[in-house]
Amino acid sequence: MATLTINGRPVTAPAAASVLDAALSAGIEIPRLCHHPELSAWGGCRLCLVEVEGQRAPVPACGLAAKEGMVVTTRSERLTALRREVLDFLLSDHPLHCVICDKAGRCDLQRYAYEFGLLDSSHEKEFSRTLYQDDNAFFIRDHQYCISCTRCVRVCDEIVGATAIEVSQRGFGSYIATPFDAPLVETTCTFCGNCVQVCPTAALLPVERLGKGREWELTHTQTTCPYCGTGCTLDVATRNGEVVYVSGVPGAPANGEFLCTKGRFGLDFTTHAHRLRRPWVRRDLAYALGLVPEPPPAALGRSPLLRPPGLADTHVEVDWETALDLVAEKLAAVVQQDGPDAVGGVGSALATNEDNYVFQKMMRGSIGTNNVDLCARL
Numbered sequence: 173m174a175t176l177t178i179n180g181r182p183v184t185a186p187a188a189a190s191v192l193d194a195a196l197s198a199g200i201e202i203p204r205l206c207h208h209p210e211l212s213a214w215g216g217c218r219l220c221l222v223e224v225e226g227q228r229a230p231v232p233a234c235g236l237a238a239k240e241g242m243v244v245t246t247r248s249e250r251l252t253a254l255r256r257e258v259l260d261f262l263l264s265d266h267p268l269h270c271v272i273c274d275k276a277g278r279c280d281l282q283r284y285a286y287e288f289g290l291l292d293s294s295h296e297k298e299f300s301r302t303l304y305q306d307d308n309a310f311f312i313r314d315h316q317y318c319i320s321c322t323r324c325v326r327v328c329d330e331i332v333g334a335t336a337i338e339v340s341q342r343g344f345g346s347y348i349a350t351p352f353d354a355p356l357v358e359t360t361c362t363f364c365g366n367c368v369q370v371c372p373t374a375a376l377l378p379v380e381r382l383g384k385g386r387e388w389e390l391t392h393t394q395t396t397c398p399y400c401g402t403g404c405t406l407d408v409a410t411r412n413g414e415v416v417y418v419s420g421v422p423g424a425p426a427n428g429e430f431l432c433t434k435g436r437f438g439l440d441f442t443t444h445a446h447r448l449r450r451p452w453v454r455r456d457l458a459y460a461l462g463l464v465p466e467p468p469p470a471a472l473g474r475s476p477l478l479r480p481p482g483l484a485d486t487h488v489e490v491d492w493e494t495a496l497d498l499v500a501e502k503l504a505a506v507v508q509q510d511g512p513d514a515v516g517g518v519g520s521a522l523a524t525n526e527d528n529y530v531f532q533k534m535m536r537g538s539i540g541t542n543n544v545d546l547c548a549r550l
């Protein structure tokens with residue numbers, strides 16, 4: 173533990189905390205772009221500069237260890253001028269497309285330009301990167317918006333462990349690249365989208381998000397990922413009932429801010445045209461039960477999974493009562509003929525704990541078998 177003074181206030185910082193961590197934990201805001209609380213300090217953007225008593229020049233707070241007795245100033249005319257200059261340089265290499273940009277309203281660069289009153293750069297505009305890459309189905313890489321903060325590189329390396337991207341070249345010509353500039357699908361990328369999550373600008377955006385609405389038109393809902401038993405917390409941004417994009421929630425208990433590809437990019441099934449919303453019964457069975465007047469053509473297959481577009485050819489939609497009566501009747505017939513252990517059941521990680529509890533109870537109590545499992549374990 174160390175006690176330091178920030179802006180005249182005593183602040184206690186845990187061991188190994190940076191001055192930035194200490195200030196933020198005390199509610200003292202310091203502008204920052206390359207810093208991310210879950211990633212190692214990089215110190216590249218220079219926006220978090222602070223003055224430390226006894227030091228001649230300002231230093232980046234994100235890479236400065238908080239030490240006992242340190243006296244720090246985070247706001248001064250000198251620091252404001254330096255931060256304005258940092259932003260001024262960033263804007264000289266950044267097209268100000270905020271009026272049509274999908275990131276507007278959730279962009280850190282835009283936020284700080286607003287906070288420091290910068291309409292545009294006072295320097296001559298010169299763009300170092302113009303590459304636009306849409307080599308995968310999940311997210312685009314639009315390098316003109318990149319500010320070289322390296323958050324994407326660090327998350328891929330430190331959190332995901334995929335090391336699919338790196339800084340290539342040096343100085344003004346540097347850009348975020350895959351090994352040998354290969355398409356992402358030919359790298360170790362898992363398409364988790366955690367680089368998209370931590371990117372402060374529009375350089376990385378989900379494909380499904382493009383042109384689907386401005387940030388302030390979206391409704392954000394926190395929920396639990398329906399895919400597996402980990403139970404990651406999701407923030408689902410929707411517009412008119414359709415999923416626009418999904419992000420992780422900082423500090424969420426199971427996963428923190430980070431997600432896998434299914435949770436982040438796989439929620440479009442919720443409004444997919446092929447989603448089954450009501451029970452369907454095979455046409456031959458429905459005919460035998462008198463639910464439809466005509467038998468099905470003999471050549472048609474039976475699985476709705478094999479023939480989703482032609483589902484109505486092979487199956488008939490029924491109400492829940494009819495479907496459940498039919499299932500109960502069939503299960504009872506199997507149990508009567510071959511015993512309860514002829515039946516087995518697999519619960520679903522997409523169901524709630526309560527639904528899965530009731531399911532295993534039904535298998536054990538009503539059917540009389542312990543042949544129960546869950547897809548999350550398979």
Ligand code: SF4
Nearest residue numbers: 269270273276279374
């Ligand atoms: S990335 Fe940010 S600053 Fe750049 S155009 Fe989009 S909203 Fe504006």
Ligand code: SF4
Nearest residue numbers: 328361362364365367
């Ligand atoms: S999607 Fe995931 S694995 Fe791929 S580059 Fe981004 S962080 Fe790395």
Ligand code: SF4
Nearest residue numbers: 318319321322324371
């Ligand atoms: S792509 Fe985004 S996260 Fe990566 S360096 Fe550029 S601005 Fe930073």
Ligand code: FES
Nearest residue numbers: 215217218220234
């Ligand atoms: S946040 Fe400290 S240098 Fe970028």
